Amino acid sequence: MAEALSKEPIQERIKDLPGWSTDGRKIERSYTIRHIPGAAFVAHIAVIQDELGHHSDATLSCRGVHVSISSSDLGGYVAEHDVEPARRIESAAGAHSAQ
Secondary structure (H helix, E strand, O other): OOOOOOOHHHHHOOOOOOOEEEEOOOOEEEEOHHHHHHHHHHHHOOOOOOOOHHOEEEEEOEEEEEEEOOHHHHOOOOOHHHHHHHHHHHHHHHHHHOO
């Protein structure tokens, strides 16, 4: 089973992901994006999550998308394997003009 990371190791792992932050319990980012392109971005996030077998939260609003990643098997804390979905989501954001 994966082990939960403390806040400092999480920050080290996401330092090259612009806009991503942690409170020690999750890693998250909000993107500015219009509603319809945002819906397409959320669908893309769902595909990424499915490919990785990791289902984080992606919330669509009228002017943005908010993503929050943690491990439910660790009681909602962050593990090493939570960073890869963030990297893949960040990489996909540009194709949707999400900022």
